Amino acid sequence: MRVVATAGHVDHGKSTLIHALTGTHxxxxxxxxxxxxxxxxxxxWTDLPSGERLAFVDVPGHExxxxxxxxxxxxxxxxxxxxxxxxxxxxxxxxxxxALDALGVRHGLLVVTRRDVADPGPxxxxxxxxxxxxxxxxxxxxxxxxxxxxxxDGLRAALDRLVARLPDGNAASPVRLWIDRSFTVRGxxxxxxxxxxxxxxxxxxxxxxxxxxxxxxxxxLQALGEETAAVRATARVAVNLRGLDKESTGRGDALLTPDxxxxxxxxDARVHGATPATELPRTAVLHIGSAAVPVRVRPLGPDTVRLxxxxxxxxxxxxxSVLRDPGLRRVLAGLTVLDPRPPELRRRGAAARRAAELDxxxxxxxxxxxxxxxxxxxxxxxxxxxxxxxxAPVAGDWLADPAHWTALRARLxxxxxxxxxxRPTEDGIPVEAARHRLALPAASLVEALVTxxxxxxxxxxxxxxxxxxxxxxxxxxxxxxxxxxxxFAAPGARRLAELGFGRRELAAAVRHGAVLRLAExxxxxxxxxxxxxxxxxxxxxxxxxxxxxxxxxTTRRVTVPLLEHCDGQGITExxxxxxxxxxxxxxxx
Numbered sequence: 001m002r003v004v005a006t007a008g009h010v011d012h013g014k015s016t017l018i019h020a021l022t023g024t025h026x027x028x029x030x031x032x033x034x035x036x037x038x039x040x041x042x043x044x045w046t047d048l049p050s051g052e053r054l055a056f057v058d059v060p061g062h063e064x065x066x067x068x069x070x071x072x073x074x075x076x077x078x079x080x081x082x083x084x085x086x087x088x089x090x091x092x093x094x095x096x097x098x099a100l101d102a103l104g105v106r107h108g109l110l111v112v113t114r115r116d117v118a119d120p121g122p123x124x125x126x127x128x129x130x131x132x133x134x135x136x137x138x139x140x141x142x143x144x145x146x147x148x149x150x151x152x153d154g155l156r157a158a159l160d161r162l163v164a165r166l167p168d169g170n171a172a173s174p175v176r177l178w179i180d181r182s183f184t185v186r187g188x189x190x191x192x193x194x195x196x197x198x199x200x201x202x203x204x205x206x207x208x209x210x211x212x213x214x215x216x217x218x219x220x221l222q223a224l225g226e227e228t229a230a231v232r233a234t235a236r237v238a239v240n241l242r243g244l245d246k247e248s249t250g251r252g253d254a255l256l257t258p259d260x261x262x263x264x265x266x267x268d269a270r271v272h273g274a275t276p277a278t279e280l281p282r283t284a285v286l287h288i289g290s291a292a293v294p295v296r297v298r299p300l301g302p303d304t305v306r307l308x309x310x311x312x313x314x315x316x317x318x319x320x321s322v323l324r325d326p327g328l329r330r331v332l333a334g335l336t337v338l339d340p341r342p343p344e345l346r347r348r349g350a351a352a353r354r355a356a357e358l359d360x361x362x363x364x365x366x367x368x369x370x371x372x373x374x375x376x377x378x379x380x381x382x383x384x385x386x387x388x389x390x391x392a393p394v395a396g397d398w399l400a401d402p403a404h405w406t407a408l409r410a411r412l413x414x415x416x417x418x419x420x421x422x423r424p425t426e427d428g429i430p431v432e433a434a435r436h437r438l439a440l441p442a443a444s445l446v447e448a449l450v451t452x453x454x455x456x457x458x459x460x461x462x463x464x465x466x467x468x469x470x471x472x473x474x475x476x477x478x479x480x481x482x483x484x485x486x487x488f489a490a491p492g493a494r495r496l497a498e499l500g501f502g503r504r505e506l507a508a509a510v511r512h513g514a515v516l517r518l519a520e521x522x523x524x525x526x527x528x529x530x531x532x533x534x535x536x537x538x539x540x541x542x543x544x545x546x547x548x549x550x551x552x553x554t555t556r557r558v559t560v561p562l563l564e565h566c567d568g569q570g571i572t573e574x575x576x577x578x579x580x581x582x583x584x585x586x587x588x589x
Contacts, residue, residue: 001223001235002055002166003076004054005079009084012084012087012093017144018058021152022056024045043057045224048160078109078162081110081136088122088123093127094130097130097134097136099287101273103321104135105135110140111141112124116150120143140162142155142158170233172199173198174257175198175257176199177195179251179252188220188240189240190241191239193236194239196233196235197233198233199257201230209256210261217242219242221237221240223236223237259384263312267309268300269304269336270358272334272335272336276302277299277303280305284332285326287322298345300352301356301359304355307335316385318363320334320335320337357373366387371391374401375400379397382399409451412450417463419433424471425502425504426508428457428460430459430460475499475501476509479525483525488531488554496521501523506523516565519561537582541582542579545563548563
């Protein structure tokens with residue numbers, strides 16, 4: 001299936017032409033039939049001579065209904081531009097062409113109607129000349145009369161040539177179906193329609209809605225009025241949904257493949273058209289897909305802007321859209337989304353710097369260029385922006401620009417060296433402190449940066465093999481001499497300080513296992529539990545704390561935390577009466 005939208009001035013015969021081609025009048029509403037004026041989007045289809053099935057999205061031509069026209073044209077890859085031979089080029093012809101040019105539509109066909117009423121030559125020449133300057137370029141033109149049928153066979157042949165040039169929709173892409181209509185069917189529930197430009201939808205699929213983020217199940221599918229189990233791009237499709245009501249969705253919403261799009265409250269975009277970014281109004285309406293959202297416009301550079309959306313939309317890099325002034329009823333510019341997740345602009349001159357960053361940004365996203373611009377980004381986020389990712393993550397699902405990653409590793413080495421120079425008694429800089437100083441979003445990134453000669457140990461990043469600083473080694477030597485002959489006579493706080501154990505020195509000795517800290521100021525040598533086990537084993541079992549103190553020749557200040565440590569090591573065990581016994585001296589039985 002192929003999909004084509006109409007465009008052109010009001011009452012130039014778009015709907016009549018579609019009726020003549022398909023046998024179906026696209027105007028659905030009684031008021032449209034009564035007034036002879038298309039108000040809402042209409043749909044019809046036909047089989048071309050080649051056998052290709054072609055669906056038409058018929059749009060209104062009146063200036064009051066341009067937003068509806070944009071909702072129909074936005075997701076469609078080609079256009080049937082209609083101009084009446086007896087009236088020629090008109091104001092809405094110009095606005096419709098401006099909208100198509102803004103959207104970057106490149107495939108089209110000019111149809112000059114009412115050839116039975118006036119010579120189609122002048123209207124054809126003028127219309128082709130005006131269209132030639134747009135993205136449509138030099139289009140083929142066909143003159144027809146829907147009333148007499150003259151020229152319709154030639155139009156069908158031209159439509160065959162048009163659809164043969166259209167690119168195939170990528171069925172492997174995630175689904176983003178912009179909803180242009182929603183209604184309820186008795187016995188079936190909610191049905192939404194749209195033009196599927198990419199992806200594939202099957203009965204039973206779980207999708208999410210852009211507006212609510214709620215999961216919904218595809219209950220049924222129709223393509224051109226026929227039930228189907230699956231439909232692939234490009235196609236007109238009606239989707240029967242379970243899990244959503246009509247009040248929760250409507251035109252401008254979208255059905256999405258879960259976790260494949262970002263909800264974007266702002267974006268940076270390139271401006272196309274004669275109006276410089278600096279001359280755009282500060283408020284306008286953004287039209288993309290079937291959505292129309294008020295936005296605040298902030299110029300960044302001559303051709304780049306920051307848009308702040310009234311509500312988030314599922315945007316990707318390269319999306320084309322239209323910026324329109326609803327008050328003046330005119331298209332202001334076309335836009336290409338360059339960044340759907342832009343950084344905040346906080347400091348003076350940030351807008352100009354951001355414009356410079358975006359200077360080489362392109363509509364087709366490249367992995368290398370996006371990594372250079374973002375430096376660090378999660379794989380899923382970059383994929384959701386429309387970037388094909390082939391680079392392996394540096395940590396978890398984090399991707400990094402290679403040059404930035406190399407620079408971070410060098411900065412981490414400098415941080416470690418500076419930290420150890422200021423704090424020689426510590427093993428290295430804490431991972432969280434390094435994360436903060438490097439402005440990294442996750443501690444796992446710091447850990448991934450650690451390569452020799454840096455090392456990671458006990459939550460710190462150090463340099464070289466772990467070693468006790470000289471001052472700590474000297475303090476441990478003095479403590480060893482102090483405890484010679486009385487290994488359990490732990491020095492008090494003042495004596496520890498005299499031996500050289502300040503807070504940092506003591507912490508370093510404990511980390512390296514050079515001393516055993518049992519309590520706030522109870523410090524012994526590491527072999528104290530082994531020595532205690534030998535002495536306590538010679539006591540009558542079970543024994544009291546007092547008996548243990550006498551055997552160890554120390555005070556309760558030392559004995560209590562030492563016994564608790566031995567309990568934890570399985571050397572001793574506590575009995576119900578609070579006495580203890582050595583674990584290897586249990587009575588038999």
